[in-house]
Amino acid sequence: MKVTVVGAGISGLATAFAVQQGARQLGLDVTLEVFEKNDRPGGKIRSEKVDGYLCEWGPNGFLDSKPMTLDLCYEADMAAQLLRSSDAARKRFIYDGDCLQRVPESALDFFRSPLVSWPGKLRLAAELGVPRRKDGTDETLADFVRRRLGREALDQLVGPMASGIFAGDPETMSLRSCFPRIYELEQQYGGLIRALLLLARQKRLERRAGKAVAGAGGPGGILTSFAGGIQQLTDGLARHLNGSLRLGDAIVSILPSKEGFTLRTKGGRIYETEVLVSAVPAMVLASQVESFAAGMAEQLRQIPYAPLHVACFGYRREAVPGGMDGFGYLAARGSGLHSLGTLWSSSIFPGRSPEGHVLLRTMFGGATRPESANLSDGEVQQRVQEDLRRTMNIGQQPDFVKIIRHKAAIPQYVSGHGARLRVLEDSVQAYPGMVLVGNAFYGVGLNDCVAAAQRAAKRVLALLQKRS
Ligand SMILES: Cc1cc2nc3c(=O)[nH]c(=O)nc-3n(C[C@H](O)[C@H](O)[C@H](O)COP(=O)(O)OP(=O)(O)OC[C@H]3O[C@@H](n4cnc5c(N)ncnc54)[C@H](O)[C@@H]3O)c2cc1C
Numbered sequence: 001m002k003v004t005v006v007g008a009g010i011s012g013l014a015t016a017f018a019v020q021q022g023a024r025q026l027g028l029d030v031t032l033e034v035f036e037k038n039d040r041p042g043g044k045i046r047s048e049k050v051d052g053y054l055c056e057w058g059p060n061g062f063l064d065s066k067p068m069t070l071d072l073c074y075e076a077d078m079a080a081q082l083l084r085s086s087d088a089a090r091k092r093f094i095y096d097g098d099c100l101q102r103v104p105e106s107a108l109d110f111f112r113s114p115l116v117s118w119p120g121k122l123r124l125a126a127e128l129g130v131p132r133r134k135d136g137t138d139e140t141l142a143d144f145v146r147r148r149l150g151r152e153a154l155d156q157l158v159g160p161m162a163s164g165i166f167a168g169d170p171e172t173m174s175l176r177s178c179f180p181r182i183y184e185l186e187q188q189y190g191g192l193i194r195a196l197l198l199l200a201r202q203k204r205l206e207r208r209a210g211k212a213v214a215g216a217g218g219p220g221g222i223l224t225s226f227a228g229g230i231q232q233l234t235d236g237l238a239r240h241l242n243g244s245l246r247l248g249d250a251i252v253s254i255l256p257s258k259e260g261f262t263l264r265t266k267g268g269r270i271y272e273t274e275v276l277v278s279a280v281p282a283m284v285l286a287s288q289v290e291s292f293a294a295g296m297a298e299q300l301r302q303i304p305y306a307p308l309h310v311a312c313f314g315y316r317r318e319a320v321p322g323g324m325d326g327f328g329y330l331a332a333r334g335s336g337l338h339s340l341g342t343l344w345s346s347s348i349f350p351g352r353s354p355e356g357h358v359l360l361r362t363m364f365g366g367a368t369r370p371e372s373a374n375l376s377d378g379e380v381q382q383r384v385q386e387d388l389r390r391t392m393n394i395g396q397q398p399d400f401v402k403i404i405r406h407k408a409a410i411p412q413y414v415s416g417h418g419a420r421l422r423v424l425e426d427s428v429q430a431y432p433g434m435v436l437v438g439n440a441f442y443g444v445g446l447n448d449c450v451a452a453a454q455r456a457a458k459r460v461l462a463l464l465q466k467r468s
Pocket residue numbers: 006007008009010011012035036037038041042043044045057058059060061062063249250251252279280281284308310406409410437438439440443444445446447449
């Protein structure tokens with residue numbers, strides 16, 4: 001039987017790998033093909049070494065607080081090569097318009113921190129008295145935070161986090177789709193502070209009872225990658241799939257057929273497949289299916305994507321007066337910066353810059369500033385330099401500059417995303433043998449993509465077993 005995966009980003013590769021492994025274990029005879037438009041696998045994942053600097057085009061790692069990607073590394077024999085971020089990288093900062101403020105890591109730190117004013121702290125503590133919202137509305141992140149924690153918490157803490165993870169706009173992001181755990185905490189415990197207190201108590205009791213308690217790296221986990229960059233993950237998966245990968249072969253259209261689906265490549269070749277896994281961005285799938293599934297295409301087109309530029313700057317160590325002891329910083333809402341924030345890449349992982357030099361990675365654009373997609377490289381560089389002067393007092397010209405542009409970087413789960421997914425899932429039901437995966441649907445983090453890939457592979461294997 002034939003299984004075809006379209007798109008070789010982490011979602012497509014992890015699905016194909018899990019199908020390959022599962023089929024072997026179940027003794028199923030499967031011909032697997034993975035079509036990828038580009039001449040390299042990995043999609044948004046790309047680690048490029050230039051002049052001794054290791055530049056990550058997209059993600060710089062995954063968090064070990066969830067098991068999905070870690071488990072995948074073990075299954076694909078890559079665990080021995082994993083690299084954990086340095087302890088210093090636990091220190092994160094927020095630029096509040098004036099200076100870099102350390103993100104508090106405990107309740108005590110929070111009450112001492114100048115990041116939120118005393119009235120802001122009192123408002124936050126008043127969360128204990130805010131009733132649970134029960135009307136089932138798909139609330140935006142901004143509305144939720146203003147309602148429960150107050151405006152300052154949104155501007156100083158949650159807004160920067162939303163741009164750090166999603167390059168998103170909290171005013172339009174769906175709380176339930178972007179941060180389902182936070183939504184659940186309110187629903188289950190009646191509030192966030194109450195939930196934190198109860199969960200901390202539960203952990204203490206479990207520890208006392210001698211049970212292993214997860215989360216050595218704290219709730220956020222430890223950022224994990226490889227010495228050669230996160231691309232080692234997708235390269236490793238691609239090696240396992242070597243005979244199945246069709247690189248530089250874009251699929252332009254899909255048509256349902258008697259046996260399954262007929263795929264047409266850009267070069268005009270035709271392929272038949274019984275099971276089809278789509279792992280391409282939503283608007284690409286929309287154009288592939290619109291001739292026979294206009295409704296599905298319409299839903300897919302309504303998932304917006306934010307543009308994002310990544311500016312990698314290299315400096316001699318002495319050019320950074322305050323040093324780079326930490327993970328980097330995100331910009332508070334209203335801080336006046338052009339950029340969303342800067343990661344101190346060479347402090348997070350060793351080997352990211354030549355000896356005596358440092359590497360910074362600034363994010364620029366996102367859902368709140370889509371117009372920045374039109375700036376020239378020179379304009380991006382000038383604005384990033386202005387920001388680095390304000391935030392880190394770096395006055396010198398960088399020794400190394402590389403600007404990476406993602407026109408459609410990260411899908412945005414805007415309010416209504418959950419309802420849209422349900423409509424999409426219903427329309428896919430009409431085409432047995434079609435499985436959707438990819439970061440447009442169930443989470444944008446690498447762990448989410450891998451978890452969705454594993455669910456997709458299970459569905460594929462179930463279909464194969466039914467038909468064999
Ligand atoms: C700048 C940036 C920083 C990020 N940082 C982090 C981070 O630190 N940690 C984290 O967990 N996540 C991070 N993310 C998110 C994460 O990288 C992505 O969500 C994830 O890599 C998406 O994988 P994917 O396979 O779903 O999609 P993609 O990587 O977009 O893969 C889709 C693939 O489909 C291919 N394709 C498109 N059209 C066709 C066609 N017609 N035929 C065949 N193939 C086609 C594409 O070429 C591509 O290879 C970041 C994302 C960006 C952009």
